[in-house]
Amino acid sequence: MILVDSGSCDACENFALEAYLAGERDLGDAALMLWQTEPTLMLGRYQDARLEIDLARAQAEGVAVVRRPSGGGTIYTDRGGWQFSVIDRAPDAGIRFDKYIAPVVEALRAMGVPAAFNGRNDLVAGGRKFSGNAQYRIAGAAVHHGSLLFSTDLSRMEALTTPPREKLRSKGIRSVRDRVVNLCQFMAPDMTAEAFGRELLLRLAAGCAHYALDDADRARVRAIASQRFSGWARVFGDAPPFELERTAKLAGGWATFRLDVRRGRIARCDVSGDFFATVGADAIDAALRGCPYREADVCDALVRAGLDGAIYRVGAAELARAIVPGNGAE
Amino acid sequence: MKIEVTMPKMSPEMRSGVLCAWLKGEGDRVRKGEALFEVETEKVVCQVEAERDGVLVRLLAEEGDDMPVGAVLAEMEAQP
Numbered sequence: 001m002i003l004v005d006s007g008s009c010d011a012c013e014n015f016a017l018e019a020y021l022a023g024e025r026d027l028g029d030a031a032l033m034l035w036q037t038e039p040t041l042m043l044g045r046y047q048d049a050r051l052e053i054d055l056a057r058a059q060a061e062g063v064a065v066v067r068r069p070s071g072g073g074t075i076y077t078d079r080g081g082w083q084f085s086v087i088d089r090a091p092d093a094g095i096r097f098d099k100y101i102a103p104v105v106e107a108l109r110a111m112g113v114p115a116a117f118n119g120r121n122d123l124v125a126g127g128r129k130f131s132g133n134a135q136y137r138i139a140g141a142a143v144h145h146g147s148l149l150f151s152t153d154l155s156r157m158e159a160l161t162t163p164p165r166e167k168l169r170s171k172g173i174r175s176v177r178d179r180v181v182n183l184c185q186f187m188a189p190d191m192t193a194e195a196f197g198r199e200l201l202l203r204l205a206a207g208c209a210h211y212a213l214d215d216a217d218r219a220r221v222r223a224i225a226s227q228r229f230s231g232w233a234r235v236f237g238d239a240p241p242f243e244l245e246r247t248a249k250l251a252g253g254w255a256t257f258r259l260d261v262r263r264g265r266i267a268r269c270d271v272s273g274d275f276f277a278t279v280g281a282d283a284i285d286a287a288l289r290g291c292p293y294r295e296a297d298v299c300d301a302l303v304r305a306g307l308d309g310a311i312y313r314v315g316a317a318e319l320a321r322a323i324v325p326g327n328g329a330e
Numbered sequence: 331m332k333i334e335v336t337m338p339k340m341s342p343e344m345r346s347g348v349l350c351a352w353l354k355g356e357g358d359r360v361r362k363g364e365a366l367f368e369v370e371t372e373k374v375v376c377q378v379e380a381e382r383d384g385v386l387v388r389l390l391a392e393e394g395d396d397m398p399v400g401a402v403l404a405e406m407e408a409q410p
């Protein structure tokens with residue numbers, strides 16, 4: 001095993017380093033990373049942000065929203081926790097979690113935590129979860145990553161992962177809410193998250209070689225982060241298809257929008273209601289097909305199609321706000 | 331020769347998988363080893379590769395579908 005330090009608390013840069021080590025830079029042995037993030041919400045690969053996250057709150061509080069390439073549900077991470085990753089260039093043919101998790105359980109037990117693997121994907125202590133684990137596989141490599149709650153702000157986690165209700169139907173994977181616990185409860189009261197990470201690393205990486213990224217590695221990792229992990233298109237464009245119904249009170253009456261959104265773009269927008277308009281609902285549908293489901297893009301598309309003001313006393317900006325819920329991460 | 335692309339069994343416990351994304355479309359020429367689709371099961375996302383060279387003729391499952399192991403997801407015209 002070779003220890004690699006990303007030197008970054010940006011989740012996208014750490015995902016990019018995993019991808020780089022899995023697909024481009026073979027170190028000749030499995031790689032281990034132990035990393036932290038600034039406050040971040042990580043969606044699973046096939047989840048809908050609108051169903052999992054209070055996006056307006058995340059934006060107001062400056063919490064990053066990103067999509068993991070691995071499966072499972074949404075987690076909240078901050079500097080009170082740690083993530084571990086194993087990049088295995090010679091994985092078993094079938095899916096396995098135990099071989100990546102066992103060294104972590106062993107290290108934590110040696111540190112006094114009554115840690116146990118629940119037999120599926122999680123680590124628990126005293127019956128409560130402190131670590132979720134997920135994987136992805138590309139040609140010839142498996143990437144396993146797990147979270148570790150040490151002193152994470154659990155009330156903030158709860159608030160940020162409780163979105164406002166929308167009439168939204170998605171085929172995506174839904175998160176499962178578990179009873180969680182911070183590992184600091186099992187440690188000496190003066191132990192900090194930093195000290196916990198240092199001690200865990202000493203145990204996990206005992207006897208490991210250390211690979212230091214050079215400038216070329218770092219440049220490539222930053223490029224992968226920006227191309228494959230950052231931005232609106234990753235969070236919303238890579239989402240499962242969904243159907244959404246929104247009703248809004250406009251100046252001239254009520255309007256209901258039934259939307260079909262695929263890969264982040266509007267595939268259909270049925271409009272009905274008792275508003276006054278100079279155009280048929282078909283014109284709105286035609287203007288919006290193929291448009292990214294994002295307030296600014298919807299507004300631009302309406303203006304381009306000459307629909308600014310086509311509904312009585314309703315400008316394009318107001319109509320766009322009615323069609324797209326106030327969405328912080330956009 | 332027509333061959334069927336099926337949902338693989340990636341662990342002894344796996345019963346089904348969610349088709350997250352087609353990475354190739356109908357009519358696309360694919361080479362053995364190229365990633366065809368992405369599937370999620372039990373918190374693992376796998377890119378599944380083509381086992382033969384050929385042309386992807388017909389997609390029989392949609393993104394978002396939860397498909398049982400062994401279900402036919404697409405038809406390919408294999409090239410000798």
